[in-house]
Amino acid sequence: VVPGKGIAHVRVLALTAALLLVALVIHLALWRIRRPKYHVKALLKIFFAVALVGVTIAWLKLFLPPAALLHVFVCFVSATLAYIIVYTALEVDSPTLVMILLLEKAGEDGVSRSEILALLNDDIIVKPRVRDLVRDHMLVPEKDGYRETAKGRRFIMPLNFYYRLITKRGGAA
Amino acid sequence: MLKLFQAVLPVSALAVDVLVQLLSFNAFRRVSVLRSVILGCAAGIIYLLAAEWELARLLDRPARETISYFIVDLGAFGCLTFCYFAYLGLVESARRTTIMRQVHAAGGFITEKELLRRCSAERLVVPRLERLARKGQAREVNGRYRLGAGRTVLTISKLITMAKLIVLGKRSEFDP
Numbered sequence: 299v300v301p302g303k304g305i306a307h308v309r310v311l312a313l314t315a316a317l318l319l320v321a322l323v324i325h326l327a328l329w330r331i332r333r334p335k336y337h338v339k340a341l342l343k344i345f346f347a348v349a350l351v352g353v354t355i356a357w358l359k360l361f362l363p364p365a366a367l368l369h370v371f372v373c374f375v376s377a378t379l380a381y382i383i384v385y386t387a388l389e390v391d392s393p394t395l396v397m398i399l400l401l402e403k404a405g406e407d408g409v410s411r412s413e414i415l416a417l418l419n420d421d422i423i424v425k426p427r428v429r430d431l432v433r434d435h436m437l438v439p440e441k442d443g444y445r446e447t448a449k450g451r452r453f454i455m456p457l458n459f460y461y462r463l464i465t466k467r468g469g470a471a
Numbered sequence: 472m473l474k475l476f477q478a479v480l481p482v483s484a485l486a487v488d489v490l491v492q493l494l495s496f497n498a499f500r501r502v503s504v505l506r507s508v509i510l511g512c513a514a515g516i517i518y519l520l521a522a523e524w525e526l527a528r529l530l531d532r533p534a535r536e537t538i539s540y541f542i543v544d545l546g547a548f549g550c551l552t553f554c555y556f557a558y559l560g561l562v563e564s565a566r567r568t569t570i571m572r573q574v575h576a577a578g579g580f581i582t583e584k585e586l587l588r589r590c591s592a593e594r595l596v597v598p599r600l601e602r603l604a605r606k607g608q609a610r611e612v613n614g615r616y617r618l619g620a621g622r623t624v625l626t627i628s629k630l631i632t633m634a635k636l637i638v639l640g641k642r643s644e645f646d647p
Contacts (some may be wrong), residue, residue: 307536307539307540307543308539310543311539311542311543314543326637326638329638329639329640330640333639363474364475365474365475365477365478366474366478368475368478368479369477369478369543371478372478372479372481372482372547373481373543373546373547376481376546376547376548376550376551376554377546377547377550379550379551379554380550380551380553380554383553383554383557384634385638387557387631388631388634388635388638388639389639389644390644391643391644391645392631393595393596393599394599394603394624394628395624395627395628395631395632397596397599397600397603397609398603398608398609398618398624398625398628399625399628399629399632401609401616401617401618402618402625404617405617406617407615408612408615408616408617409615409616409617410614410615410616411597411600411614411616414596414600414616415592415593415596415597418592418596419592420587420591420592422592422645423566423592423595423596424566424570424586424587424590424591424592424595426644427566427567427570428570428586430567431567431570431571436571437570437571437574440580441582442582442583442584443580443581443582443583443584443585443586444574444580444581444583444586445574445579445580446571446574446575446579446580450571450574450575451575451579453571454568454571454572454574454575455575457561457562457568457571457572458572458575460558460559460562461562461563461572463493463497464493464496464504464559464562464563465563
C-alpha cells in the first residue's frame with residue numbers, strides 16, 4: 299500500500315474502530331476503579347484525548363492524508379456523541395423502563411395505577427433529577443425553593459426555542 | 472477539496488435530515504413528530520447515497536471503494552441522526568428539561584411545593600403508562616395493567632438493564 303493512497307477508506311474505518319475500542323476500554327477500566335463525579339465531562343475528556351493521540355499517531359506514523367484524518371475525526375466524534383447519549387440513558391432509571399419491568403414481574407396479576415404511583419413517587423422520579431440539576435449548577439436551592447442560574451438559562455432557552463418549533467406548526471399552536 | 476467534502480459528508484447529511492424534519496413537520500399537518508423524524512432520516516440517507524455516487528464519478532472511484540465509503544459514512548450519519556433523535560426527546564419529554572422549563576416559566580424561581588405540583592410523579596408517569604397501553608406494550612384489564620402483545624419496549628428495557636450492569640456494575644441508579 300502506497301502511503302496516503304489506495305485503501306484510505308479501509309484505514310478510516312479501521313482507525314475509527316480502533317480508537318473507539320481504546321477509549322471504551324480506558325473508560326470501563328477507570329469506571330471499575332472509581333467513578334468520577336461528573337461522568338459526561340470525564341467521558342468527553344477520555345474520548346477526545348484518545349482521538350487527539352490517535353489522529354496524531356496516524357498522521358506521523360501511518361502517513362494518512364489530512365482529508366482521511368478529518369474523516370476519522372468526524373466518524374469518531376459522531377460515535378462518541380451517540381455513546382455519551384446512550385450512557386446518560388443508562389445513568390438514570392427511565393420511568394418507562396421501570397414500569398415495563400414491573401409489569402413483567404407482576405405477570406398475570408398485573409399492577410394497578412396506584413401501585414405504580416406508590417413505587418414511582420416524587421422521591422424516585424422528580425427529586426433525584428432536581429438534585430442532578432443542583433449538582434450541575436443549573437439550579438440553586440434558595441429559601442423554600444430553587445432559583446435558575448445563568449447556566450440553567452443557557453441550557454433551557456435553546457431547548458424552549460426548539461420545543462416551540464416541534465410543537466407549534468408554522469408558529470400556530 | 473472533494474476529499475474534504477467526503478470527510479464531512481455525514482455532517483452535511485445531518486443538516487439535510489434536520490432541515491427536512493423541520494420543514495415536513497411544519498408544512499404538513501398530517502405529519503407527526505415521529506414521522507417527520509423518519510422522513511428526515513430517509514432524506515439524509517438519499518442525500519448520502521447521491522453524494523457518494525457523484526463523488527465516485529468525479530474522483531473516478533471504483534464501485535467497491537464507493538460502497539465502503541458509503542458504509543463508513545452511513546455509520547457516522549446513523550450516530551448523528553440518533554443524537555438528533557435523542558435531542559428531540561430531550562426537548563420534548565426529558566424530566567430535567569421539564570423541571571427547568573417550569574422554573575423558567577415561573578420567572579426563574581419556584582418553591583419546592585409548586586415545583587412538585589407542576590412536575591409531580593403522577594404527571595410524569597401517567598402519560599407514559601397511557602402511551603405504553605396505546606402502543607400495545609401494556610394492556611389494562613379491570614384497572615390493572617399487564618404486559619401487552621408488543622414486546623419492543625420490554626426487549627429494549629432488558630438490553631438497557633444488561634448494558635447498565637456492564638458499564639455501571641448495577642441495575643438501577645438507586646443500587647449502592
